[in-house]
Amino acid sequence: MCGRYASTKAPTDLAEEFTAVDAVSEKAGEERRPDYNVAPTRDVIAVVQRHPRDAEGNADPDTTERSLRLVRWGLVPFWAKDPSAGARMINARSETAAEKPAFRKALAARRCLLPADGWYEWQRRAATKDHKASKQPYFTHYADGGSLAMAGLWEFWRPKEGELLEKYPDGLVTATVLTTGAVGPLAQVHDRMPLVLPRDAWDAWLDPDTDAKADSVQAWLRPPSEELVASLEIVPVSDRVNSVKNNSADLLTPLDPAQVEEPIQLDLLG
Template sequence: MCGRYAITRDPARLAAEFDADDGTDGAYAGPDHNVTPTRMVPIIVERMPADGGAARRTVRLVRWGLVPPWAKDPSDGPPMINARAETITEKPAYRDAAARRRCLVPADGWYEWKPTAERKQPYFAAHEDGRTLAMAAVFSVWWRPPSEPGAEPAPLVTAAVVTTDAVGETADIHHRMPLVLPRDAWGDWLDPARTAVPELLAAPDPDLVAGIRVHPVSPAVNSMRNNGPELMERIELRESGPPPTLFDAP
């Protein structure tokens, strides 16, 4: 957890919701109902401008799956899509990012799989009023070596979602969940002047996520090739029967 999620808001709407500027430069590919690792995803980030002045909050596109600055190649090993809140300030891959490069990953909701006697049943977790969820995250910059003499190195910006112990309805599906931050914590998490946010890394108060509901969805979401609003829709579970054969397990 979190291995798949959905984001359907475009950068302009996200900019309005998070009081930010749209910094995607028209590169947004459209709604994604089945975000998978290594996809380009929108984040909310706040940085100090190079010429001074007040911090500026923007919507940016980055690759999901953090690549540490010292990595030899961004394709080495599985994508680092999650960072545990309990150890993020200690693990070398995330420690510096947790102190200096924090961001928010907006989402309509996320998918989680619950083992059953027959198969893993996917569920979708989202706020009951449809509001955008702000998942705590960190980002990193990996510099791609120049492809030819005299060329400039190219930055690859990547991110990982912070996870914590599950609370509320989500705990019935899986023991972990994204660290969803309430609106009044966004400023502290994004503040580039802060290097420590231990109080924000604590497991969320159940009251703060009381509005998040989970419902079963189609196993079509298991396949990375499937993408559409129907993936988020509630289905009725069968009492029994053979496991599906058309889709791969997540």
Template structure:
């Protein structure tokens, strides 16, 4: 799974990296310890808001928008279950009721400098930071959803909750030794296709997912301080040395 990640890129960097045309929502502070239910930045495509009298729908524009991590399906009675839906498995994402419509209509990218995973050892869990070897931003495949709070007035700005999930796949090679799942990373050549939901068909998402290559990332051990969601800062991604006894086991 992917349960913590780093979102430290500035809005300006994200605009340039993903050719964003419109920014929605306030700029978020950098976070080196993004946790479930936190607000996160997502890249997606939607038609801009237009006056009601406009006859033809406008062309979708690429947006940078703030969502809550942990998908809440539109049919949920309340948003409480979102914290349990931070990830969606690639094997079933186009079939499960919680994700199928979003896979067809609401695909997004979740930018990250990298993510954390914990390897189980005889001495406890060892945290790793996994990132692109060349320092490039990761574009994690995601889905987003809109949930309406029926208890709030129509003009209440909090009436609509925008939430998201990260798609994961079976990890291989070194990544698989650390943890059995990793985020699906969309390469630049497939990002436009992933964000284009005009077909409104989950089969399109399935076809794109089947084309995405395996993730090739560089892991290194970091401080156990990352395990506490109250800790945040660039020091969390600094490599640390394992005690000799633990190095021998690994």
């Protein structure tokens, strides 16, 4: 699964990297701070592609626009009574998303990318006579420093009446990260991983007119290639990342292997 990740690049830089319009800076009106410990229910940057609308709200069917948007991490289905459901839907399994009521419509027409520097995962270690049960956090990222494009789904939710309507008069745009089976050395840390899409998948994935059943979309709903995995680096990091209160650059600093009990076989990568 993916329950924590880092997103530290400025929207202007992400807009250039993903060939998108920076609607995040335009809306926020201020510089967005780096987030080294992105946690569920926070606002995160998503890359979406939609048909632009005119002043009357009519969509132009002949063109699409790719842009960066702020969404809340944790998908709230359109039929949910309140937004609390989102905290339980930060991830969606790529193998079954098309069958789940909460995700199937979003998979069909509201796919997105969630840019990340990398994601955190915890390797569980059983208790032994010499050591207590523990969890060692690892950070996985592209070795060349490029942004990961995690496949996601987004949804719009708006309350119908009452206090929630007063609290969310414009509704909420929320998103979930698709996950898949971990590949190669990644499986030594956890059996699941975010569905990371290579650059040549972005256009088909984001195209709102491409149905989820199309081969061009189905081809990417599976574990990443060995080539992509070989371009990743997995490093053990401090357990300070365990607390969402900690949010600084040192969370990404690799630990000395001597500090890690039974480290994974990093030499298997690449």
